[in-house]
Amino acid sequence: MDDPDRRRARRRRRQRQLRRRILIVLICVGICLTAGIKFGKEVLFGEQKGEQFYSEADLPGAPEITVDLLDVNEYSRPGIPLKQINGVVIHYTGNPGSSAKANRDYFNGLKDSQERSASSHFIVGLNGEVIQCVPSSEIAYASNDRNSDTLSIECCHPDESGQFAETTYQSMVELTGWLCARFGLSSDDVIRHYDVTGKICPKYFVEHEDAWNQFKADVNNKIIAVQDSM
Secondary structure, three states, X not given: OOXXXXXXXXXXXXXXXXXXXXXXXXXXXXXXXXXXXXXXXXXXXXXXXXXXXXXXXXXXXXXXXXEOOOOOEOOOEOOOEOOOOOEEEEEEOOOOOOOHHHHHHHHHHHHHHOOOOOOOOEEEOOOOOEEEOOOOOEOOOOOHHHOOOEEEEEEOOOOOOOOOOHHHXXXXXXXXXXXXXXXXXXXXXXXXXXXXXXXOOOHHHHHOHHHHHHXXXXXXXXXXXXXXXX
């Protein structure tokens, strides 16, 4: 027969092994939960993990977006967290005929020229292309007192009138409506740079109030369409 002391020793050994296995499982579960929460935050809020970036372009149903982030610098992408999003601000480039890429590169070049502070979260080009310059989790230098709680969209235009090409306009509606649906905003939360500072920006929408009202109506229809598809 087994010695009782040996049986007790084996039982204690098995209990220690079981406790170690349980501890290992709990540690693994904790690591997985932490990683899962972090990944979810990155996907939903555009946070960074080292050099990896989860943008709006990665989300289901997103419009076509080219992610070309500015280098982190104090003049155009300071890396300051945007803790709350209460609106979307529409701008125009004020540089007739320039492309989305050219404006993006201008913003990025401010780190070297240091001539001013300026940037935007998104730029919509003459052909309707959309470039994301700043993560939606960070502020951009676009809307003065509203930098801290808004996303900004710079829009290219072909001439001095500031009127947007149809391709640009359609992408503006699609992007603005989608962002509003994503962040729980309404078309009433879409404003012009003009509404913040009185600057004539975007020029055509300031000088043609009917065109601005139509844009907001089109954005509202897009918000409804996005919400219905969710």
